[in-house]
Amino acid sequence: MQQFPLFSSHIDLAHQLWERVLQQGDTAIDATCGNGKDTLKLGQILQKKGGGHLLGLDIQEEALRRTQERLSSAGVSGSLFLQSHRSLPTISSPLRLLVYNLGYLPGGDKKVTTQTETTLESVKNHLSLITCGGMISITCYSGHEEGAKEERALLDYCSTLAPSEWSVCHHRWLNRPLAPSLLILQKNI
Numbered sequence: 512m513q514q515f516p517l518f519s520s521h522i523d524l525a526h527q528l529w530e531r532v533l534q535q536g537d538t539a540i541d542a543t544c545g546n547g548k549d550t551l552k553l554g555q556i557l558q559k560k561g562g563g564h565l566l567g568l569d570i571q572e573e574a575l576r577r578t579q580e581r582l583s584s585a586g587v588s589g590s591l592f593l594q595s596h597r598s599l600p601t602i603s604s605p606l607r608l609l610v611y612n613l614g615y616l617p618g619g620d621k622k623v624t625t626q627t628e629t630t631l632e633s634v635k636n637h638l639s640l641i642t643c644g645g646m647i648s649i650t651c652y653s654g655h656e657e658g659a660k661e662e663r664a665l666l667d668y669c670s671t672l673a674p675s676e677w678s679v680c681h682h683r684w685l686n687r688p689l690a691p692s693l694l695i696l697q698k699n700i
């Protein structure tokens with residue numbers, strides 16, 4: 512696809528926002544490592560900013576193996592955890608960015624997908640960990656049944672967050688109905 516000057520996919524937009532938000536010394540967590548592309552991008556941004564703490568989670572060993580391989584070949588270090596994002600590892604520096612890329616592992620078992628209840632619980636439970644000016648970035652896939660349900664539940668819940676505390680926006684391509692959408696929550700205070 513032709514490259515446009517602003518962004519050509521939701522992930523371009525996400526990367527631009529991650530770059531703006533992350534600062535030296537921050538912690539960034541990839542809650543759903545999958546193939547590790549987002550994990551690597553987070554690690555590279557932290558490196559560029561002068562260093563920080565990169566953590567990644569997934570419930571599948573295969574995902575963590577692929578992520579570790581990707582990080583190692585790019586010379587990026589991070590701590591990976593074989594666990595659900597229902598609870599996050601303890602961190603010692605401000606959590607500026609928490610990233611979810613929902614759905615199933617590309618090239619893996621499509622039945623092992625993120626689940627509405629777990630994802631919603633994870634987002635709700637970790638709102639209080641995000642530092643001022645920090646962000647939660649969620650890629651949603653409404654093109655499959657569980658993904659559509661998950662997106663709806665997240666949009667409904669996030670719409671109820673107090674605007675004084677959270678700025679919430681949702682990017683969707685109006686003329687690409689099956690494309691992933693990007694839900695962004697920025698902590699105001």
Ligand SMILES: C[S@@+](CC[C@H](N)C(=O)[O-])C[C@H]1O[C@@H](n2cnc3c(N)ncnc32)[C@H](O)[C@@H]1O
Binds near residue numbers: 542574596616617624
């Ligand atoms: C769409 S993939 C992520 C893609 C990845 N960001 C990339 O760049 O390749 C979603 C991942 O979420 C993982 N997952 C599903 N439920 C999870 C949970 N409760 N906690 C953590 N990871 C989960 C799946 O195993 C899968 O690898």
